[in-house]
Amino acid sequence: MAANTDDIRASVSKDIAALQQEVSRLQKMISAQGAEAYYEVRGRAGKVYDEALPRAKNAVAQIRAEGVAAADAAREHPTATTTALVLAGAIGFLAGYLLSGSPQPQPRHWWR
Numbered sequence: 001m002a003a004n005t006d007d008i009r010a011s012v013s014k015d016i017a018a019l020q021q022e023v024s025r026l027q028k029m030i031s032a033q034g035a036e037a038y039y040e041v042r043g044r045a046g047k048v049y050d051e052a053l054p055r056a057k058n059a060v061a062q063i064r065a066e067g068v069a070a071a072d073a074a075r076e077h078p079t080a081t082t083t084a085l086v087l088a089g090a091i092g093f094l095a096g097y098l099l100s101g102s103p104q105p106q107p108r109h110w111w112r
Helices: 002-076 078-101
Strands: none
Touching: 002 078
8 A cells, every 4th residue: 555655646746747847848938939029029119110200200390390480470460469369368268157157066975
């Protein structure tokens, strides 16, 4: 009986050692695949960045040019600019005033 128990223990120990080796092999394989995926994604991101950079620079240049044009127009027509800003402010004030007069729902508390 003792020999049979020792044989079972030895067999189980061999199986456990084999499983540990298999788990170690799988961990190395997953790690290698993760590193490969990381470098692939990193490369793709670099390509996207390189393609987007000139477009972004062009957009910034256009926005800057539009801002300069708007500032020049405001300098040339100060009365129209002031009128437009006062009108926008008045509309904003009126909208806020009308919204503040509307009935507000009563807050519901979680304990009620």
